[in-house]
Amino acid sequence: MSETDTRLRILDASESLFVEHGFETTSLRQITGKAKVNLAAVNYHFGSKEALIQEVFRRRLGRLNDQRLKELDRLEAEAAGAPLKPSQILEAFFGVALKMAADKQGGGSAFMRLLGRTYTEPAEFIRSFLAEKDAAVVDRFKDALLKSLPEVPCEEIFWRFHFMLGAMSYAISGADALNIVARGSIDDSDSEVLYTRLMSFLLGGLRAPLPSLSTKASSATIKPDVKKTANVNSTATRTTPQFN
Amino acid sequence: MSETDTRLRILDASESLFVEHGFETTSLRQITGKAKVNLAAVNYHFGSKEALIQEVFRRRLGRLNDQRLKELDRLEAEAAGAPLKPSQILEAFFGVALKMAADKQGGGSAFMRLLGRTYTEPAEFIRSFLAEKDAAVVDRFKDALLKSLPEVPCEEIFWRFHFMLGAMSYAISGADALNIVARGSIDDSDSEVLYTRLMSFLLGGLRAPLPSLSTKASSATIKPDVKKTANVNSTATRTTPQFN
DNA sequence: GAATGTTTCAAACGATCGTTTGAAACATTC
DNA sequence: GAATGTTTCAAACGATCGTTTGAAACATTC
Numbered sequence: 335m336s337e338t339d340t341r342l343r344i345l346d347a348s349e350s351l352f353v354e355h356g357f358e359t360t361s362l363r364q365i366t367g368k369a370k371v372n373l374a375a376v377n378y379h380f381g382s383k384e385a386l387i388q389e390v391f392r393r394r395l396g397r398l399n400d401q402r403l404k405e406l407d408r409l410e411a412e413a414a415g416a417p418l419k420p421s422q423i424l425e426a427f428f429g430v431a432l433k434m435a436a437d438k439q440g441g442g443s444a445f446m447r448l449l450g451r452t453y454t455e456p457a458e459f460i461r462s463f464l465a466e467k468d469a470a471v472v473d474r475f476k477d478a479l480l481k482s483l484p485e486v487p488c489e490e491i492f493w494r495f496h497f498m499l500g501a502m503s504y505a506i507s508g509a510d511a512l513n514i515v516a517r518g519s520i521d522d523s524d525s526e527v528l529y530t531r532l533m534s535f536l537l538g539g540l541r542a543p544l545p546s547l548s549t550k551a552s553s554a555t556i557k558p559d560v561k562k563t564a565n566v567n568s569t570a571t572r573t574t575p576q577f578n
Numbered sequence: 579m580s581e582t583d584t585r586l587r588i589l590d591a592s593e594s595l596f597v598e599h600g601f602e603t604t605s606l607r608q609i610t611g612k613a614k615v616n617l618a619a620v621n622y623h624f625g626s627k628e629a630l631i632q633e634v635f636r637r638r639l640g641r642l643n644d645q646r647l648k649e650l651d652r653l654e655a656e657a658a659g660a661p662l663k664p665s666q667i668l669e670a671f672f673g674v675a676l677k678m679a680a681d682k683q684g685g686g687s688a689f690m691r692l693l694g695r696t697y698t699e700p701a702e703f704i705r706s707f708l709a710e711k712d713a714a715v716v717d718r719f720k721d722a723l724l725k726s727l728p729e730v731p732c733e734e735i736f737w738r739f740h741f742m743l744g745a746m747s748y749a750i751s752g753a754d755a756l757n758i759v760a761r762g763s764i765d766d767s768d769s770e771v772l773y774t775r776l777m778s779f780l781l782g783g784l785r786a787p788l789p790s791l792s793t794k795a796s797s798a799t800i801k802p803d804v805k806k807t808a809n810v811n812s813t814a815t816r817t818t819p820q821f822n
Numbered sequence: 823g824a825a826t827g828t829t830t831c832a833a834a835c836g837a838t839c840g841t842t843t844g845a846a847a848c849a850t851t852c
Numbered sequence: 853g854a855a856t857g858t859t860t861c862a863a864a865c866g867a868t869c870g871t872t873t874g875a876a877a878c879a880t881t882c
Contacts (some may be wrong), residue, residue, distance in 0.1 A: 340829080356700040358602035360871060372831050377871060379829095451698040454751050456600040490775070492764060493749075497779045500748025501741040507698050520736060530789035531734070535741045542782020545774035584859080606840060616861050621841060623859090 339372075341379050343369040353444045357387055357457065380556050388463055394434075394445045395464075399471045401430045406474060414508065417481040424536050427475050428502055435506045436525030450503035466478065483541075490544065498536050505532045585623050587613040590685065592634050597688045601701065610811050632707055635696075638678075638689045639708075643715045645674045650718060661725040671719050672746055675805055676776065679750045680769030694747030727785075734788065742780050749776045 347369035351360045362383060366373045380386040394492050405426040435446035445473055472495070479491050486494075505528060591613035606627060610617045624630040649670040653662050679690035687751045699705055716739070723735050730738075749772060 354700060356602065358600065359700065361868075363868085365751055373870095374831070374872080375829085383870065391604065416792075451695065451700075454695040454698075454747065456598060456603065489764065493772075493775050496748050497745040497776065500744040500746070502744070503748070503784070504740055504744025505737075520733065527738075531737050532741065534786045534789040535738055535783040538786025539745070539779040539783035540776045545771075545778040555839095605838075607838085616859090617840095618842080618861070619859085627840065 340369075340371050343371055344376060344386070345380065345390055345393060348386060348442050349441070349448065352387070352390065353448045357455075357460070369524055385458065387460065390445075391449070391460075391464065391467070395449070395467050398431060398434055398442075399468065401434075402427055402471055403474060405430055406478060410478070417484075418478055420479065420482050420540055421533070421537055423475060423478045423482060424498070424533060424540065427471075428498070428532065428536060429529065431502065432525065432529050433508070436529075447507040450507040453499060453503065479540075481564060486544065494540050497539060501535060501539070502532065584613075584619055587615055587734065588620060588623065588630070589634055589637060593685070593692065594688050596631070596634065597692045599698075628703065631704065634689075635693070635704075635708065635711070636807070638686060639711050642675060642678055642686075643712065645678075646715055647669055647718060649674055650722060661728075662722055664723065664726050664784055665777070665781055667719060667722045667726060668689070668742070668777060668784065671715075672742065672776065672780060675746065676750070676769065676773050680773075691751040693751050694751040697743060697747065723784075730788065738784050741779070741783060745779060745783070746776065772798060 344365060347365050348360070351364055351368060354360075355364075363373060365386075366375060372497050376383065376386055380389055391527075406423070409422050409426060431446060434440070434442035437443060449464075452460060452464055455464075476488075476491055476495065479495070480486070480488060483491070588609060591609050592604070595608055595612060598604075606620050609630075610619060613619075620630055621626065623708055624633055628714075650667070653666050653670060675690060678684070678686035681687060684734075696704060696708055699708075699714070717796060720732075720739065723739070724732060727735070
């Protein structure tokens with residue numbers, strides 16, 4: 335068994351066990367048992383459990399974000415300076431992720447389920463590690479969105495990006511929970527269908543009318559009825575009446 | 579120290595520690611230390627750590643879902659049989675939740691951050707416990723949405739509901755992660771602003787054009803460009819061109 | 823082929839976990 | 853106010869955790 339073989343076996347076993355049971359509940363003995371390697375191998379090859387967790391993410395996150403940037407580069411080169419359509423940007427960011435999530439054989443499927451819920455992970459070192467790896471990519475996509483939707487304030491872009499991440503997270507990892515509530519009537523086996531479903535939803539949310547944010551907000555009260563129609567779309571005029 | 583006092587101190591301490599560190603990482607010694615009660619008090623009053631976790635949820639989830647149903651009842655009584663507007667339904671479901679999340683003094687704030695990420699919790703007993711408590715409420719709201727958006731298939735409603743839950747989860751628990759990426763430029767202190775932001779996004783997503791789902795989908799391939807425009811809105815005709 | 827470096831292995835380390843115990847303290851009942 | 857029931861307390865239980873150890877096995881170097 336070569337060095338890399340042992341390393342890979344540990345990484346693969348860790349990944350699938352983390353998806354199934356989480357970081358804390360998964361013990362090194364479970365991991366080394368599944369990987370069929372000696373218990374001490376984890377500390378020998380990775381140094382610690384914490385470093386192993388980071389390596390599980392580093393391995394896949396690099397490729398995911400590289401693909402995202404490559405796709406964005408391609409689109410921007412094609413557009414030759416013109417702003418991209420929102421749907422193109424979302425497809426580059428979320429499409430690449432869902433494609434990885436759908437790739438059962440490459441092993442990316444399990445990883446994406448793990449990634450989805452890790453943004454809300456309580457453990458500080460994981461969250462900040464993840465955010466650090468993503469910062470550059472998010473910057474590029476945020477800029478593209480700002481260019482694509484010039485009427486939308488930067489802060490609003492950030493928030494909607496964040497909301498979209500949440501929707502994607504649940505889309506990937508959530509069919510289990512959804513099915514308990516839906517009493518088994520949900521089928522998430524078809525990743526293409528899930529992709530088109532999610533993309534419609536995300537586009538609708540991203541291009542929703544801007545909320546009217548009163549400049550001097552009384553922070554305690556919530557006024558659900560106050561809302562103003564604003565045009566969010568840059569490539570055409572939206573004159574649709576609002577149905578709030 | 580009365581019985582209920584000890585119980586309450588344990589529940590409150592658990593809740594805030596669970597938010598901060600998660601279920602598995604929080605030890606009973608941390609909890610009883612923070613609550614200033616004896617270690618054995620947890621097993622005496624709750625039976626086990628698992629039962630304590632369930633009680634933390636039971637305590638607040640009941641009230642949350644009761645309020646949601648009460649609000650829906652009120653709206654439906656007002657409408658007198660007519661279908662509600664999608665925005666009304668969302669406000670009853672998500673508005674009540676965000677109101678609880680914004681209520682710093684009542685302690686609901688911490689709980690909602692916890693709840694948001696618990697739907698993707700790996701531990702089976704937590705997920706199924708949660709789904710069981712929510713099933714009745716989700717049923718009622720799903721029915722209201724189906725009535726409100728008769729053109730939308732039931733399965734699509736389920737998925738969009740699920741996506742919205744994800745967005746809400748990130749909205750409530752996610753400003754930390756968002757701020758690392760956004761380099762501290764995000765302010766989530768104003769809950770009213772967050773509410774209007776999220777509601778715009780959710781409504782946009784819920785009323786997005788239906789995706790065209792090819793009846794015989796090749797489950798491996800993803801075709802991001804195939805998409806059809808469909809009218810989702812029930813209360814008026816949407817003739818907006820699509821900008822995909 | 824001896825020497826050196828790398829990887830594996832079984833066993834043990836100290837620490838911490840959730841839970842249990844039995845006595846003491848306290849409250850309630852009659 | 854004795855008896856009974858409830859709650860608190862310090863201490864210990866066995867189990868499991870991540871990590872370390874030192875020898876053995878294996879691979880590579882010269």
